[in-house]
Amino acid sequence: MSQILTTPAAVTARAARPRHYVMCPPTEFDVVYAINPWMDPTVAVDAATAHRQWQHLHDTYLGLGHRVDLLDPVPGLPDMVFAANGAVSVGPRTYGAAFAFPQRQAEAHAHVDFLRGAGREVERPAHVNEGEGDFLVLAELVLAGHGFRTARDAHEEAARVLDRRVVSLELVDPRFYHLDVALGVLDDGGGATPADVAWFPGAFSPSSRRVLRRLFPGSLECSEADALAFGLNLVSDGVNVVLPSEAAGLADAVAQRGYRPAPVGLTEFVKGGGSVKCCTAELHR
């Protein structure tokens, strides 16, 4: 009885929605340059382990009933496995990426070709932005990061192209150089339950922390340990939360909010500075 009384009303109402993802097989994945504090080219990547881990993530999505399309890896682009950075797609509209570092710039063209080939309209950006690395799409708005990769001016451009309200958030800790390693969308608010996010306050400027607390009262503020385990680099369908197994504290916390954690091991990709969400682009409805 007491258990029923302590269960939040929202828990019973949570519902998963089938998703449409795009992933890029890790055939080319390696760490041969360093453009974020996680990357060290002297530390070897185990290609066989990377393949196994990536395949497990891919199969986890299929097991949850989602669609996964594959983007062909391009030789010489070792970060292309981080498919989330190549664009941001909402409904029929896609806002293309323009990478901050020259090592990744060619990836943007591969995404444009792929998405146009799939019949989508893609707008090329005038400003530097790294797709869903810094733009997180919710039903009513888009959260946008700046400070390390994506230019502040890209936020307005994205709002126009995607026809969504964009809320700008400033990132201040280089370990959390993309918004998608500092904040995870647990519920996009597109169903019967309100939008819900998990985030690490230390990654944001004081004014952006205030913005987040105002937008999402009662949101899940996670520990630095869980954030450093890439726990916030999660993918949720509204019920199932796919996140790295190392973020055990966060998995417990999301379970307490009525979600179902689905832990996956992606340790090889952490060597490149990414995890679950980085490897997963979503074509949002």
Ligand code: ARG
């Ligand atoms: N090595 C890549 C970079 O630094 C990692 C990208 C991670 N992707 C992400 N969505 N956070 O650009």
